[in-house]
Amino acid sequence: MNDPITLQSILTILGTIVGIVAGLTAIGVLIKWITGVHDKMQHWDDYEKQIHDLECRMTDRQTDIEAKLQEIRSEQCILTSSMLAVLDGLQQLNCNGNVTKAHTELEQYLNQQAHH
16 A cells, blocks of 8 residues: 655646646636726726716706806896886987987897897
8 A cells, every 4th residue: 555656646746736726826817807807897887977976067067057147148138128228218318429329229239139
């Protein structure tokens, strides 16, 4: 039962050890590669969430801007109507010259805007 240790048995044992080490190394490299791919995918998920959040904030700001523009337009309409009323009143008081010119230009402007 006691077989003598031969060069072939030593080489067989060394070959087996090298095979096991190579296999474990390959498994380690594979695990490291899979972990790297997973991390990259996780980063893409984070980027997609950041992009979505940014799009939502941009939409909210666009809505705010549109509301403020509507507010400004309403105010301009009131101011323009008031300006026309003041010019009408000045014309009724027989103020001519620049008042008549401004009244005519304002009416022309309002007519042009009404047809756009």
